[in-house]
Amino acid sequence: xxxxxxxxxxxxxxxxxxxxxxxxxxxxxxxxxxxxxxxxxxxxxxxxxxxxxxxxxxxxxxxxxxxxxxxxxxxxxxxxxxxxxxxxxxxxxxxxxxxxxxxxxxxxxxxxxxxxxxxxxxxxxxxxxxxxxxxxxxxxxxxxxxxxxxxxxxxxxxxxxxxxxxxxxxxxxxxxxxxxxxxxxxxxxxxxxxxxxxxxxxxxxxxxxxxxxxxxxxxxxxxxxxxxxxxxxxxxxxxxxxxxxxxxxxxxxxxxxxxxxxxxxxxxxxxxxxxxxxxxxxxxxxxxxxxxxxxxxxxxxxxxxxxxxxxxxxxxxxxxxxxxxxx
Numbered sequence: 001x002x003x004x005x006x007x008x009x010x011x012x013x014x015x016x017x018x019x020x021x022x023x024x025x026x027x028x029x030x031x032x033x034x035x036x037x038x039x040x041x042x043x044x045x046x047x048x049x050x051x052x053x054x055x056x057x058x059x060x061x062x063x064x065x066x067x068x069x070x071x072x073x074x075x076x077x078x079x080x081x082x083x084x085x086x087x088x089x090x091x092x093x094x095x096x097x098x099x100x101x102x103x104x105x106x107x108x109x110x111x112x113x114x115x116x117x118x119x120x121x122x123x124x125x126x127x128x129x130x131x132x133x134x135x136x137x138x139x140x141x142x143x144x145x146x147x148x149x150x151x152x153x154x155x156x157x158x159x160x161x162x163x164x165x166x167x168x169x170x171x172x173x174x175x176x177x178x179x180x181x182x183x184x185x186x187x188x189x190x191x192x193x194x195x196x197x198x199x200x201x202x203x204x205x206x207x208x209x210x211x212x213x214x215x216x217x218x219x220x221x222x223x224x225x226x227x228x229x230x231x232x233x234x235x236x237x238x239x240x241x242x243x244x245x246x247x248x249x250x251x252x253x254x255x256x257x258x259x260x261x262x263x264x265x266x267x268x269x270x271x272x273x274x275x276x277x278x279x280x281x282x283x284x285x286x287x288x289x290x291x292x293x294x295x296x297x298x299x300x301x302x303x304x305x306x307x308x309x310x311x312x313x314x315x316x317x318x319x320x321x322x323x324x325x326x327x
Contacts, residue, residue: 035288038140042210042285042292043300045136049161050207050298052101063192063207064097066163066185067227070116088152090117090227094163094185094192095137096129102136117225118153127155130225137161137224139210141286149226150217151257156229158213158222162281164206167234167243167316170279171256175235180320184296187228193296193318200323202296206315209246209283209293209303212268219271220257221281228256228279234316236280243313244282246291247305254279293326301326 053063070091092113099108111129112119120127131148137159149156166183168175175181176189184193184207198205211232213222223229234243236254244251252262252270256279264270268284283303285291290304296318303312303326314322 035141039287039292039302042139042141042287043302045139046161046208046210046292046294046300047298048102048136049098050294050296050300052098053207054298055101056098057195062194063184064094065190065192066165066187066231067091067093068190069227070114088116088118091115092117093225093227093230095159095161095224095230099134102134104134104136107132107134117227118155121155126225130156130223133157133159134224137230139285139292142210142212143286145213145215145222147215147217149220149223149229149257151220154217156220156223156226159224159230160210160213160222160285161208162211162222162230162232162283163208164316165231165233166318167313167320169235170228170231170233170281179317181234181317182319183233183316184318185231187231195296198296198318200314200318200320203299204315204323204325205296205318206326207294207296207298210285210287210291211281212266212284212286214259214269214271216259218257218259219255221253221255221271228281231281232283233280234313236282243309244280245305245307245309245312246283246293246303247285247289248282251280251282253281253284255281295326303327 056064068091069089096111107129111126115126117126119125122131139160142160145158148154163185164183165185166181168181171188173188176186220226220229236244236251249267252272254272258271262270283291290302293303294300311324314324315326
């Protein structure tokens with residue numbers, strides 16, 4: 001009877017080593033393919049948000065304001081009367097206003113725009129809406145963030161997409177009134193642009209983008225139901241002349257509610273607290289090399305983090321007289 005021969009230990013170890021090398025070679029390709037798919041999904045989501053903005057404009061003759069402020073009786077007050085980021089009288093945000101245009105009518109119907117955003121709780125009032133995390137506002141490449149904004153009022157969930165308030169700072173009225181910095185949205189100006197306001201051209205002006213958010217109750221970045229939560233800007237309070245290009249590591253974010261962390265290993269977690277009117281949040285993402293952005297014509301493109309600061313600032317402003325094409 002012939003003698004049966006199996007693998008020797010050395011041969012088995014060689015086969016295992018070869019398999020390990022093949023897996024190591026294939027893994028980066030698999031990860032790249034997955035990220036490419038996630039980036040495509042992110043692009044499609046932003047495209048839908050851009051189209052929703054256009055449909056909103058068709059209905060109301062302007063984009064929605066970044067946010068509106070209400071007094072306690074539900075009557076809109078003048079922006080000069082305490083209409084800054086930490087005023088408790090803020091009402092609905094752009095992300096609430098476009099819900100019917102992204103097939104979220106049921107969610108929108110639960111929100112009472114006559115009431116403050118800080119209204120209700122987990123089972124009643126506006127809070128039952130702003131505690132949720134609509135999938136349309138979530139980038140698949142961003143790790144899940146489940147913490148709520150808990151400053152002064154607990155109830156604002158966080159998402160990943162934000163609108164452009166211009167090449168200036170987030171809550172600075174002078175920058176909103178400056179044509180070289182004015183964006184398509186404003187918190188302090190309670191403003192949403194009309195197409196005719198975008199004189200640099202809708203294909204040359206940034207409408208919305210991604211931001212990075214963190215698991216901290218004291219940080220408002222991404223809080224889509226809160227005034228400044230779902231907005232980003234071109235500059236922050238540390239030397240206002242410096243442009244915060246996408247994925248910048250040169251400047252930390254400075255949001256009205258921000259936990260004090262300036263040495264995070266993940267650069268997007270870096271922040272400075274209590275910056276109020278001088279704040280600025282950068283466009284940031286977990287996509288390697290840049291961020292996905294939606295332009296005012298509802299087209300989307302990937303903007304590299306190596307973009308020239310001047311070109312980027314020009315694209316953040318809608319009427320600075322410097323129409324520019326993003327790379």
